[in-house]
Amino acid sequence: MDGLFSNRVVDVQKSFIREILKVSLDPEIISFAGGLPNKELFPVTELKEASNSVLDVAGEEVLQYSNSEGYLPLREFIAQRYREQRGIEVSAEEVLITSGSQQALDLLGKIFLDVGDEVIMEEPGYLGAIQAFSVYSPSFKTVSLLNEGLDLDDLESVLDNNQAKLLYGVPNFQNPSGISYSDSNRKQVAQLIKDNNVYFIEDDPYYELRYEGEDLVSFKSLIPEQAILLGSFSKTIAPSFRVGWVIAPEVVMEKLVIAKQASDLHTNYISQRILYQYLLDNDLDEHIAKIKSNYNSHRREMLASIDKYFPKEVSCAESAGGMFLWITLPAHLKAMDLFELAIEKKVAFVPGDPFYINEEAVNTLRLNYSCVDKAEIKTGIKRLGAAMKEIIT
Amino acid sequence: MDGLFSNRVVDVQKSFIREILKVSLDPEIISFAGGLPNKELFPVTELKEASNSVLDVAGEEVLQYSNSEGYLPLREFIAQRYREQRGIEVSAEEVLITSGSQQALDLLGKIFLDVGDEVIMEEPGYLGAIQAFSVYSPSFKTVSLLNEGLDLDDLESVLDNNQAKLLYGVPNFQNPSGISYSDSNRKQVAQLIKDNNVYFIEDDPYYELRYEGEDLVSFKSLIPEQAILLGSFSKTIAPSFRVGWVIAPEVVMEKLVIAKQASDLHTNYISQRILYQYLLDNDLDEHIAKIKSNYNSHRREMLASIDKYFPKEVSCAESAGGMFLWITLPAHLKAMDLFELAIEKKVAFVPGDPFYINEEAVNTLRLNYSCVDKAEIKTGIKRLGAAMKEIIT
Numbered sequence: 001m002d003g004l005f006s007n008r009v010v011d012v013q014k015s016f017i018r019e020i021l022k023v024s025l026d027p028e029i030i031s032f033a034g035g036l037p038n039k040e041l042f043p044v045t046e047l048k049e050a051s052n053s054v055l056d057v058a059g060e061e062v063l064q065y066s067n068s069e070g071y072l073p074l075r076e077f078i079a080q081r082y083r084e085q086r087g088i089e090v091s092a093e094e095v096l097i098t099s100g101s102q103q104a105l106d107l108l109g110k111i112f113l114d115v116g117d118e119v120i121m122e123e124p125g126y127l128g129a130i131q132a133f134s135v136y137s138p139s140f141k142t143v144s145l146l147n148e149g150l151d152l153d154d155l156e157s158v159l160d161n162n163q164a165k166l167l168y169g170v171p172n173f174q175n176p177s178g179i180s181y182s183d184s185n186r187k188q189v190a191q192l193i194k195d196n197n198v199y200f201i202e203d204d205p206y207y208e209l210r211y212e213g214e215d216l217v218s219f220k221s222l223i224p225e226q227a228i229l230l231g232s233f234s235k236t237i238a239p240s241f242r243v244g245w246v247i248a249p250e251v252v253m254e255k256l257v258i259a260k261q262a263s264d265l266h267t268n269y270i271s272q273r274i275l276y277q278y279l280l281d282n283d284l285d286e287h288i289a290k291i292k293s294n295y296n297s298h299r300r301e302m303l304a305s306i307d308k309y310f311p312k313e314v315s316c317a318e319s320a321g322g323m324f325l326w327i328t329l330p331a332h333l334k335a336m337d338l339f340e341l342a343i344e345k346k347v348a349f350v351p352g353d354p355f356y357i358n359e360e361a362v363n364t365l366r367l368n369y370s371c372v373d374k375a376e377i378k379t380g381i382k383r384l385g386a387a388m389k390e391i392i393t
Numbered sequence: 394m395d396g397l398f399s400n401r402v403v404d405v406q407k408s409f410i411r412e413i414l415k416v417s418l419d420p421e422i423i424s425f426a427g428g429l430p431n432k433e434l435f436p437v438t439e440l441k442e443a444s445n446s447v448l449d450v451a452g453e454e455v456l457q458y459s460n461s462e463g464y465l466p467l468r469e470f471i472a473q474r475y476r477e478q479r480g481i482e483v484s485a486e487e488v489l490i491t492s493g494s495q496q497a498l499d500l501l502g503k504i505f506l507d508v509g510d511e512v513i514m515e516e517p518g519y520l521g522a523i524q525a526f527s528v529y530s531p532s533f534k535t536v537s538l539l540n541e542g543l544d545l546d547d548l549e550s551v552l553d554n555n556q557a558k559l560l561y562g563v564p565n566f567q568n569p570s571g572i573s574y575s576d577s578n579r580k581q582v583a584q585l586i587k588d589n590n591v592y593f594i595e596d597d598p599y600y601e602l603r604y605e606g607e608d609l610v611s612f613k614s615l616i617p618e619q620a621i622l623l624g625s626f627s628k629t630i631a632p633s634f635r636v637g638w639v640i641a642p643e644v645v646m647e648k649l650v651i652a653k654q655a656s657d658l659h660t661n662y663i664s665q666r667i668l669y670q671y672l673l674d675n676d677l678d679e680h681i682a683k684i685k686s687n688y689n690s691h692r693r694e695m696l697a698s699i700d701k702y703f704p705k706e707v708s709c710a711e712s713a714g715g716m717f718l719w720i721t722l723p724a725h726l727k728a729m730d731l732f733e734l735a736i737e738k739k740v741a742f743v744p745g746d747p748f749y750i751n752e753e754a755v756n757t758l759r760l761n762y763s764c765v766d767k768a769e770i771k772t773g774i775k776r777l778g779a780a781m782k783e784i785i786t
Binding site: 003004005006007036037039040042044045047048051052055056059060061062063064065066098099100102103106110111112113114115117128131132134135136165197198199234238239240241242255259261262263264265266267268269270271 | 432437448504634655663
């Protein structure tokens, strides 16, 4: 059976992060390499009640096939929350329920990308998006992500010199860097998008996890016809259900529904019903407040430990929310070299390399704080600081 | 925002069947147009117990992210069932859990099909597969499906004259036709596949629903290195969970896992755990026996009514299982014309048209019996027979 695979998969390598996570399985290693929500905060009892409730009241119905768009009351709940909490005009008809927002990325690749089509990505950027789009063999163009958002000169020049169909970004507490676009950066990026025939994919899974400062304007508000907004319950309720959503203008929505049907008919329906019942019977804001308080205490512990144990040549990017901190080593050092030394010292992280499309052997790395105990954060950062000192001298 | 969509979606039309189903929503219409399992047979209480059990014992864990391959004990259960019940050599490592077998089709399209690559389909064929593959813009070649299986001369000639990568078929109780490949047809098809550099996608969602005759050999047994076997819990437990699987040789499995990760990270994990718990605590064979007894009584009612009410110029294909019967009108008639008349008489079905890639205005149609009451089957078939008589004269 020779040579039958499509061009798109022949060169794809196994996930770098999967390999990293395998190394970190040693129980003596304190791992900041993960990207998971803290399972201790999952509302197990409430979800069990919600599950019993839907099976008692509508058991036969919730076990049947359903429609490709998703459960309408859940779509209405999502739309209403955007309207009431953020003043973003969203209607239920604009919301498509997806199997996690990872699937939204796959569906967007499917409906937009022919081989060689140009897609603009943040550098560094979210690995899941790079993987999802790669399947459709686009030509990736990158724009540097600075502390205040996208590099505007860079973006303008990339837009001018290409016919990009899509610009992908995570404006709030980005993965991997934890940084957010500033208010003025958002407005200038929006203006550049307006001037071009391009959609902005606004991936926003961490929006609810802000620990400091004020909420910033959404691209969906700034450029409603050119923004495609992605969200998810994975970080606020539980990821196991794989329930996310994409909000898109009508002309895009129509294509997305067709692609969704061809991909998996519809998103797990009983999970949509359980989540909706949970949302009816519980106060989501109260639950999110608990998560924020917990993650923020982990974050403070990590920031304090970094301040205490990391050499002063190492910097940490400002981050007001999410689950990650982004570390930059002195320019001549490589994160991969530090990784090997760190594993010897029983601490793990994700070297920045897989998040870059163009750059190699980078000096940046990602630290997760959401699912590591506070005591372990201190010990782990101390170990990592020691490894840094060794490699710097 | 002009001209940004990929070539693959520009020409795709809204699902014909969705439109048909909308017409059938009139409560006075008796609809044989569906393709759903009978919801009255879903094991609601048992699934509720399974759900409580996994949330009580491992709540935090079952709500977390999981791996792309699927829950290993569930994969082992599936493999073991193939080994013990059907003598098919399958190991857990060969099983990938997918979001319904529809997703398995999408993933196979993703890993195999570049634009213009040739895929051989049964004519008539399963619409979900046509839709899933269409996204990857292949060149479809068709082989006629006869009462005893694939037309062998046709298949040989299509294989000789093309470099097809994939042959897709539903050897047991096919959707739409209900027919099965005979034992000798399977062996001859397998031999032709062996002689060519092509994979056979053996889509087998109805295998467990046999009402007559003996089980027939699987392509996975005949040509283990060239068969890719698909299965699902949608017809035996419940479709809402979207849990299916694909069994593939190692070299294919490796690519499928990468494509799966890029598509949605992993299949809904709590659903995998609930289904596995259900399988541990209950006797699946006993449950399937109930479904078979129920569906077979519906089928007998439909066959008896057809015998009584359809004009003798109309024929019904032999079918030993599944959920459908396939009707052929006299050659000069069109199923779409009958459809319009039938709707006036308050009975609906699916005209054969969407199941054909090459033929148009066909004289065949599909009747579903799994989710229509027996009394309604009789009345509906009587109405349909009356419509046939009108159109024939």
